[in-house]
Amino acid sequence: MADATVSIDPAKLTPISIEAMANQATINIGTIGHVAHGKSTLVRAISEVNTIRFRSELERNITIKLGYANAKIYKCDNPDCPRPGCFHSTRSKEPIELPCKRVGCGGTLKLIRHVSFVDCPGHDVLMTTMLNGAAVMDAAMLLISANETCPQPQTSEHLAAVETMKLKHVIILQNKVDLISEEQALSNREQIQDFIKGTIAEKSPVIPISAELKFNIDAVVEYIYRNIPVPVRDFSLDPRLIVIRSFDVNKPGCGVDQLKGGIAGGSILRGVIKLGDQIEVRPGYVDVGEDMKVRVRPYRSRVVTLNAEANALQFAVPGGLIGVGTLLDPTLCRGDRLVGSVLGTVGSLPMVVVEIEIEYFLLRRLLGVVSEGKKQAKITKLSKNEHLRVNVGSSTVGARVAGIKETAAKLVLNPATCAEIGESIALSRRIEKSWRLIGWATIVKCRSIKVETE
The missing domain is CATH 2.40.30.10 (Translation factors)
Structure with missing residues (x-):
């Protein structure tokens, strides 16, 4: 826990400021598409993080809850380093500069983007979970398996869903090209292009990849950098975070003096959250009395920790997925009980x-x-x-x-x-x-x- 007040000047920060990107992601990209088309495998290829973590998911090898992973994207500063190999991605905890991986290059990989991936389940019965993830997306990658006819049921449904949420930037990825012939790949590509006509993805190029073999992943990373703009964020307004997960980090048998408050996880829409801030979570406690009147009492607390995956933060800016440690009773946050809530400055939240x-x-x-x-x-x-x-x-x-x-x-x-x-x-x-x-x-x-x- 930290009590120190953090002093920053929001006017000097932008989503691509090194001070902001060094420790947290500042843009959210969702992976969408039909079940088993390679969404989680792609996220692992880019971020080196496996988003399938729960026992029920591991047993069935599918995503059931929303998955999360952060990745840093770099570009080599050597002008002679050929593209797309001059682009590189790795896990979030790496430093802002790395030596270029290309043999004989000698250049330096410099941080250009820090991305949070929201890995959505592709099964039809988990559509509402996918819609919850879409609420925080700035862009989406639609995976389409090259060895199946296009579109599959949730390929259509997920694309319609991100259109519903007015998402403007979609990348089409033709996955599993390693499993088919060149002629089959071209035929499948034509099916994809026919499918996306008249949709928000109509002008998006179709990038052939193999997420399992990490083939063409550098091209995907380059496309993210060049074609997905970092949204305009207002750092000066009262902070507001949309909660898409919450949990209790205390282990069974933990002593009273060792208990930690509940964690609310989500994406900041505006403003800057700092350690020590007094916050409110709405709606909070909702009760319907005997007179059938609805009564609402927001939860109030203080920010004691801020984390972006394994990175501890002094302050958190809009974009990316942030874990906010509070002094709330951990049972209020257990099992995603705060999902759907809004967190921010006391008195500034929506009705x-x-x-x-x-x-x-x-x-x-x-x-x-x-x-x-x-x-x-x-x-x-x-x-x-x-x-x-x-x-x-x-x-x-x-x-x-x-x-x-x-x-x-x-x-x-x-x-x-x-x-x-x-x-x-x-x-x-x-x-x-x-x-x-x-x-x-x-x-x-x-x-x-x-x-x-x-």
């Missing part, structure tokens, strides 16, 4: 809402699900009192359609969540025992509830 009015758009057909007639099922209109699932930021909440008129609807949320007017949300409907993406919406009006401060 807590129980009802929203939206302008919505429904997809024409259901992506990722094929009916008995082998055709994509059509999506029917919303109906009054229908129950949906809504993704607001990293929060996934239930919603009842209380009113509907053409492309507008009123939704009653359960439980209450943080939201703002103008925010984009994703809509899902329960179909064949799974929640499936059916469209998206923009919040035009909110009914908030009073937040208790004592």
Whole structure:
């Protein structure tokens, strides 16, 4: 734990400042696509970190929860070092300069980007988990297996999902080219190009790779550097972090005097969080009394540690995935209980809402699900009192359609969540025992509830 107040000047920081990039990532890139198309393998090839960590994932060799890994990207300062071999990536803990790996080059690899990868599950029943990850993405890499026809069900659904979240930058990676002939690869490439026509990925080049053999990974790294801009961040505003994981680091049998507070993990959207800051987590404690009134009391605490993977930080800037150590009761953070919350300066966070009015758009057909007639099922209109699932930021909440008129609807949320007017949300409907993406919406009006401060 640290009590020292950190003194920094946010006006002097940018997402590509060495002071910011040296210890933490400043841009988030998601890996999306159908199950077993190589998302986790690609992240491991770039970052040297295995995102499949939980026992249930290791046993089945698939991603179930959102995976995370940070990587530093370097470029050789020798102008004679040929591209793309002059680009290199490695794990986050390495220094800002390294000797060039190319034999006979003699140049120095200099840090140019520090990236957090959000590894999304590709299984159809984990679509809401993928949408939670999309909430913090600045760009996405869509992996498509070259030895299967394109598109596979979740290839379509994941691309539609990042379009829903208004993501503008997508890289198309044709993986597993080592398993097929050149003719098959070219045929698959044509399928991919037909698939992405009319989507946000239409102008994205198709990069052939083998994530398992690390073939063409340097080209992927170069593309990230040259074609994915670091988003504009405002470091001067009150800090706000969107929580996409939370956990308890205490081991069983730990003594009372050795207990550590809960950890909230996520990505800072704006501002700078420093050690010693007084913070608030909303919604916090939500209770429905006997009078059916919803009462909300945010959690309040202090920042005692900041970490980006194994790197301890004095301050954390927007972008990347950060672990914020607090003095909160660790049971409040255990098992991702804070996922969907917003963390920031006391009194500066979004309102807590129980009802929203939206302008919505429904997809024409259901992506990722094929009916008995082998055709994509059509999506029917919303109906009054229908129950949906809504993704607001990293929060996934239930919603009842209380009113509907053409492309507008009123939704009653359960439980209450943080939201703002103008925010984009994703809509899902329960179909064949799974929640499936059916469209998206923009919040035009909110009914908030009073937040208790004592």
